[in-house]
Amino acid sequence: MIAATADAAEPDSARQRELVRLVRQDCGSCHGMTLKGGLGLPLTAEALRDKPFDGLVATVVYGRPGTAMPPWKTMISENEAEWIVRQLMQGFPEEAR
Numbered sequence: 541m542i543a544a545t546a547d548a549a550e551p552d553s554a555r556q557r558e559l560v561r562l563v564r565q566d567c568g569s570c571h572g573m574t575l576k577g578g579l580g581l582p583l584t585a586e587a588l589r590d591k592p593f594d595g596l597v598a599t600v601v602y603g604r605p606g607t608a609m610p611p612w613k614t615m616i617s618e619n620e621a622e623w624i625v626r627q628l629m630q631g632f633p634e635e636a637r
């Protein structure tokens with residue numbers, strides 16, 4: 541494996557698998573197992589298409605005060621949150637089985 545550089549833009553493939561799992565399980569508990577919404581808003585490509593990328597990344601990292609959306613900064617770095625939002629905007633991958 542190639543050593544991560546200081547400002548690696550993308551998580552490595554092992555971490556990507558962990559993030560997919562985390563989103564499907566932990567985020568899915570509020571946003572729905574298919575991410576089509578539940579207590580939280582839908583996180584489908586369709587729903588996010590016209591929303592600002594940076595705002596969505598900030599929501600994942602810092603949460604939305606006054607709502608049930610918690611901050612994830614202790615578990616997900618900013619780069620990782622960017623990766624997750626990019627995947628969500630393209631249609632989130634299924635968990636590998």
Ligand code: HEC
Nearest residue numbers: 563566567570579580581596599600604607608609610612
């Ligand atoms: C405890 C419930 C809960 C969990 C767990 C949760 N969310 Fe949320 N999330 C919400 C709620 C509620 C909102 C809507 C907040 C509002 O009213 O603006 C939201 C909003 C969002 C938004 C903004 C959507 C938009 O259209 O503006 C994104 C992106 C998001 N969540 C991503 C995530 C991700 C990624 C995770 C997992 C790392 C996650 N959420 C976990 C409850 C949750």
